[in-house]
Amino acid sequence: MSVSTVSKALNDNGRMAADTRERIKHLAAEIGFRPNALARGLLSNRSFTVGLLTNDTYGRFTLPVMAGVSEALVDHGVSVFLCAIEDDPALGKIHVDAMLDKQVDGIIATGKRVDRSLPVDLAGLPVPVVYAFTKGEPGSVTLTSDDGHGARLAVERLKKMGRKRLLHITGPLEFTSAVERAEAFRAVAGGGAPVLHGVWSEAWGHEAIDRIWIAGGERPDGIFCGNDQIARGVVDALRERGVRVPEDVSVIGFDNWEIMAAQTRPPLTTVDMNLKELGREAGLMVLALAEGRPIEPGLRKLPCRLVIRDSC
């Protein structure tokens, strides 16, 4: 029984008697034969491996993205190298070099904010690169969540609940996502609707509410928050002031960060960016590129989804 015959049998390749093929397959299964992926990759120039590069070590963004990538690729026999590079260019280079040495079929770059690049240059690499939830090179394949869409979903929901005096409390102006969400908020809520920019923290949500209630002007009855942490601060501050959520004021957050949104009292209605889906798409795209199938370059924005809980 020659090596080549076995190989052909197992891969349904070449001409051979059906029973020989069956016999070989049966025997192979019996002794638990597993082809060596290294040898296979050496020949085919495919390692069935992709690298996932992130600077969001502890973040809640990368994790769902990773899960999606892994889920999409496992069906194609592709495994994922995870490389957390913090914000260290040297570490980034080391990891990219290691991935190239290991002949990854492609690289997916992801991060913690969509308007910053990773601290490592991925242009001109000999393998395809897809950017997911991080800033890509011009002319690259990039996937992002559609922040404007998410914000519109939220504001439309507030209006549908009959809320008239809408307010947006969000993060710093340096963040593109804050700006895009705020623009969509104004577009739907009306140009005069107030927007408060601060930091992405619970404390800021608290402070914003304190400020408004102390100022004593017109008080909002519908608040759209830039993320779930701010929303939590808002909800807590309202409760402490005796304002009922959602009876007196409806609140909607952003991120659907489960552990935060579900533990808030009441649980938060919030916008989910579908990051897992984003990861899945990114995985399929890098796979397509690796297999030589063309992917139109450019920025793709994936729609968001409103998760209804009790705060609105």
Add this chain to the structure above:
Amino acid sequence: MSVSTVSKALNDNGRMAADTRERIKHLAAEIGFRPNALARGLLSNRSFTVGLLTNDTYGRFTLPVMAGVSEALVDHGVSVFLCAIEDDPALGKIHVDAMLDKQVDGIIATGKRVDRSLPVDLAGLPVPVVYAFTKGEPGSVTLTSDDGHGARLAVERLKKMGRKRLLHITGPLEFTSAVERAEAFRAVAGGGAPVLHGVWSEAWGHEAIDRIWIAGGERPDGIFCGNDQIARGVVDALRERGVRVPEDVSVIGFDNWEIMAAQTRPPLTTVDMNLKELGREAGLMVLALAEGRPIEPGLRKLPCRLVIRDSC
């Protein structure tokens, strides 16, 4: 210039004229030559790759462990496959098979609780396995945090702050970590010190405080919580009742889950399980095993660390 000469030059192997070696190295650097790790692995039977298996997709435990593993191994040129298998045995088998096909040098299993195994059998694999923060087979190499030690650190701190009436609010009795922490709590605080078991949530922390304050018996002045979520619920409930933290009551949490502990008002003093360090150790151990260096099997418990913030 033959292939073998180049190989020897680049690996500082074999006999050759020093200037030839230098010239080759220089040239190689110039054209950016990088040896193919697949071919190298085929020959050496080392892929410089390890698999990290986890069922804690979204968890805060796996992430620091991963970071530690990756950090320890990158120095040795080893990359990490991350495989999130949820609790699906079929998915687990697929990922393990994929890792074996890719000739990983070893596997690290990790998870979300130390007293449950992954839904996949890793015994009898042809590669070394290290268990980190998950239950290992008998006779395996297993690393865990020392819950008892962490609890002692916390209680000793409470006592040092002059607290006399200590209380422990923690998770369900089915969790070994809850039991071990409770035992250590009783050992240091005194056998009669009360322990309340509930679930691992903010709501439970809240409820426990409500219950005690309503009951109207002796009230605690030092509370050690089983995790940071419970601690947060406790701190919030105390504040809502007008009890000052840390002036009237000191509170200590467990996990040092940054985003939760730091955002609590006041920020939580809490026990850190040093999971990153645990991951680093696991990485070095699996590497040692892969290289044939022996590692004494058995359960190793790594010490915890108290992170002082404002709540105590």
Add this chain to the structure above:
DNA sequence: GCGCGTTGAGAAAAGGTTTTCTCACTCGCA
């Protein structure tokens, strides 16, 4: 001057798989 020892470089094999090519055998048809 010759031989031996040393030094430097290249040839060859090995690692496991896939693919193409070749060859032998069989069967059918003339």
Add this chain to the structure above:
DNA sequence: TGCGAGTGAGAAAACCTTTTCTCAACGCGC
């Protein structure tokens, strides 16, 4: 019976490195 077509199986090359072995040349000492 002989020839051609078709079928099945194996041989060989290729992928890229590393390592061991071989061989040639040179220098030094006797």
